[in-house]
Amino acid sequence: MPKVLISDKMSPLAEQVFKERGLDVDYKPGLDKDELAAIIAKYDGLAVRSSTKVTPKILDAAKNLKVIGRAGIGVDNIDVAAATNSGVVVMNTPFGNSITTAEHALAMLMALARQIPQANASTHEGKWEKSKFMGVELTGKTLGLIGCGNIGSIVAERALGLRMKVLAYDPYLSVERAADLGVTKVDLDELLSRADFITLHTPLTDQTRGLIGKQAFARMKDGVRIVNCARGGLVDEAALLEALDGGKVAGAALDVFAEEPATANPLFGHERVICTPHLGAATTEAQVNVARQVAEQMADFLLTGGVMNALNMPSLSAEEAPRLKPYMALADEIGSFAGQLTETGLKRVVVEYEGHVAGLNTKPLTAAILCGLLSPLMDSVNMVNAPVIAKERNIDLTEVSHDREGDYHTLIRLTVETEKRTRTVSGTLFSNQAPRLVEVNGVRLEAELAPHMLYVVNDDKPGFIGALGSLLGQNGVNIATFALGRREEGEEAVALVAVDDALRDIVLDQVAALAHVRQVKRLSF
Ligand SMILES: NC(=O)C1=CN([C@@H]2O[C@H](COP(=O)(O)OP(=O)(O)OC[C@H]3O[C@@H](n4cnc5c(N)ncnc54)[C@H](O)[C@@H]3O)[C@@H](O)[C@H]2O)C=CC1
Numbered sequence: 001m002p003k004v005l006i007s008d009k010m011s012p013l014a015e016q017v018f019k020e021r022g023l024d025v026d027y028k029p030g031l032d033k034d035e036l037a038a039i040i041a042k043y044d045g046l047a048v049r050s051s052t053k054v055t056p057k058i059l060d061a062a063k064n065l066k067v068i069g070r071a072g073i074g075v076d077n078i079d080v081a082a083a084t085n086s087g088v089v090v091m092n093t094p095f096g097n098s099i100t101t102a103e104h105a106l107a108m109l110m111a112l113a114r115q116i117p118q119a120n121a122s123t124h125e126g127k128w129e130k131s132k133f134m135g136v137e138l139t140g141k142t143l144g145l146i147g148c149g150n151i152g153s154i155v156a157e158r159a160l161g162l163r164m165k166v167l168a169y170d171p172y173l174s175v176e177r178a179a180d181l182g183v184t185k186v187d188l189d190e191l192l193s194r195a196d197f198i199t200l201h202t203p204l205t206d207q208t209r210g211l212i213g214k215q216a217f218a219r220m221k222d223g224v225r226i227v228n229c230a231r232g233g234l235v236d237e238a239a240l241l242e243a244l245d246g247g248k249v250a251g252a253a254l255d256v257f258a259e260e261p262a263t264a265n266p267l268f269g270h271e272r273v274i275c276t277p278h279l280g281a282a283t284t285e286a287q288v289n290v291a292r293q294v295a296e297q298m299a300d301f302l303l304t305g306g307v308m309n310a311l312n313m314p315s316l317s318a319e320e321a322p323r324l325k326p327y328m329a330l331a332d333e334i335g336s337f338a339g340q341l342t343e344t345g346l347k348r349v350v351v352e353y354e355g356h357v358a359g360l361n362t363k364p365l366t367a368a369i370l371c372g373l374l375s376p377l378m379d380s381v382n383m384v385n386a387p388v389i390a391k392e393r394n395i396d397l398t399e400v401s402h403d404r405e406g407d408y409h410t411l412i413r414l415t416v417e418t419e420k421r422t423r424t425v426s427g428t429l430f431s432n433q434a435p436r437l438v439e440v441n442g443v444r445l446e447a448e449l450a451p452h453m454l455y456v457v458n459d460d461k462p463g464f465i466g467a468l469g470s471l472l473g474q475n476g477v478n479i480a481t482f483a484l485g486r487r488e489e490g491e492e493a494v495a496l497v498a499v500d501d502a503l504r505d506i507v508l509d510q511v512a513a514l515a516h517v518r519q520v521k522r523l524s525f
C-alpha cells in the first residue's frame with residue numbers, strides 16, 4: 001500500500017481520509033529539514049501546509065515520492081520546478097480556504113480602520129484612551145485590490161457590500177469579469193494613486209516579489225492603509241517601515257512576512273502595524289476543507305492515477321482514470337516504439353487522435369506518449385517531467401484531434417521527425433481494451449507488443465520470411481507472434497516478431513546479414 005507522510009499541522013481529517021482509503025499514513029508535524037530528509041525516502045506521498053520547505057535536497061532524498069499535496073493555496077514553499085524535474089506531481093486545494101482568507105483580510109481592514117488591536121491593548125491596561133483611537137469610515141472609501149483571483153474576488157464582493165468603491169489591478173482579469181464583480185479594472189499606477197486602502201491577493205512569483213516597494217509607496221495617497229494577507233515577499237518591509245515613519249502610510253495590517261516563522265521583524269513593535277501569525281487560513285471550516293480535499297486528491301492519485309488540481313500535470317478525474325487506462329497503455333507503447341527506433345535528435349512530434357479517443361481527455365495521453373518516446377533516450381522520465389523535458393529540448397509538439405473515424409473507430413497516430421528522418425506509428429484498441437499497433441511508417445500491419453520483440457525492415461522479396469523463420473529456429477528462438485506488412489509488392493516491408501526470450505546480439509547480427517534486410521532492432525515493452 002502507498003505510504004504518506006503529513007509533515008505539517010493538519011486537521012485529523014486528513015489522516016482519517018488516508019486511512020479510510022487504505023493508505024499507510026504517518027503524522028509527524030514539526031520535523032526539521034534534516035529529519036525530513038532522513039525519512040522521506042519511505043514515502044509515496046507528502047502532505048504539507050506552509051511550514052515544510054520542499055527543497056531540491058528533500059526531493060533528491062525522496063526516492064519513492066510521487067505526489068506532494070498542499071493543504072492550502074500558495075506553493076511558494078515547494079520547489080515546483082525541481083519537483084517536476086524529479087517527476088513528482090504537486091497539487092494544491094485552490095478553493096478550500098479562500099473564503100476564510102478573504103474574511104481575514106476584511107477583518108484586518110476593519111481592525112486597521114478602527115485600530116482595534118491597539119485600543120484593545122490600551123483598554124486592558126486600564127488607560128481608557130477614548131480620544132487617541134480616532135478611526136476612519138470604510139463607506140465611500142476606495143479599496144485597491146492587487147490580484148483579483150479567487151480570494152481577491154471574494155474580498156471585492158464583501159467590500160462592495162460595505163459600500164466601498166473597488167478598483168482592481170490584475171493583468172489577467174478580463175473586463176467582463178470585472179464588470180460582473182462590479183469592480184473597476186485599472187492599471188497599477190492608477191490603483192496606487194487613487195486607493196485609500198490597498199489589499200494584496202497575488203501569488204508570490206518572480207514578477208510579484210517586492211511589487212510594493214519604495215517607488216510604489218511614492219505613488220500612493222498620503223494616509224493610505226495597506227493589508228497583506230497574501231505573501232510577505234510582495235511588500236518590501238524596509239520600504240514599508242520608511243513609508244510609515246514618513247507619514248505616507250497611516251497603517252498596515254500584515255498576516256504574512258518575508259521570513260516565516262517571523263519571530264523578529266523590523267515592523268514588530270510599530271504602533272501603527274497590526275500583525276497576525278499567518279492566520280489567513282486558520283478557521284475550523286477552512287482547515288477541514290483543505291485537509292479532506294488534499295487527502296482525497298492524493299489518495300485518488302496514488303490509488304487510481306486520477307489527477308486533480310495539479311500544478312505540473314494535466315487533470316484526470318478518478319472517474320476518467322480507469323476509462324483512459326487502456327489508452328494510456330497504448331500511448332506509452334506507441335511512444336516507446338518510436339523512441340526505441342530513434343537514433344538522432346528529436347525535432348518535431350505530432351500526435352493525432354482520431355475517432356473515439358478524440359472525445360476523451362487527451363492531455364494525459366500526450367504526456368504518456370512523450371514519456372514513452374523519451375524513456376529509451378534518457379533516464380528518469382515520467383509523465384510529469386516528459387512535457388517539460390520535451391520543451392527544454394526544443395522539441396516542437398503539435399496535437400491534432402479528428403472526431404470523425406478513419407479505418408478504425410479509434411486511433412492514435414504519432415509522427416516523429418528526427419534530424420535524419422520522419423517516422424510514423426499508429427495504434428488502436430481492440431474491444432476498447434487491447435492495444436494493437438496497426439501502422440509503422442505507412443506500412444499496415446497488426447501487432448501486439450510484447451516484452452521481447454524483433455523489428456526488421458526489409459525489401460519485400462520471395463523467401464525472406466522463410467529465411468528469417470529458419471534463422472530464428474536454428475538459434476533456438478521461439479516465435480510467439482509474427483506480424484507482417486508491406487507498402488507495395490516488392491517495396492519496403494516490416495516484420496514485428498514477438499519471441500519468448502531476450503534476443504542475443506549474435507542473433508541480431510545474423511538477421512542483419514540476411515539478404516534484403518535494411519534495418520534490425522531489438523525492442524522491449
Ligand atoms: N494568509 C494566508 O493564510 C493565505 C494566503 N494565501 C495567498 O493568497 C494568494 C492569492 O490566492 P488566490 O486568490 O486563491 O489565488 P488566485 O490564483 O485565484 O488569484 C491570484 C490572482 O493574482 C493575479 N496576479 C498574478 N500575477 C499578478 C501581478 N503581477 N499583478 C497583479 N495580479 C497578479 C492572478 O491573475 C490571479 O487572478 C495565494 O497565492 C496565497 O499566496 C492564500 C490562502 C491563505
Ligand SMILES: O=C(O)C(=O)COP(=O)(O)O
Nearest residue numbers: 049050051072073074281
Ligand atoms: O493556503 C495558503 O496559501 C496559505 O498561506 C495558508 O497557509 P497555512 O496552511 O495556514 O500555513
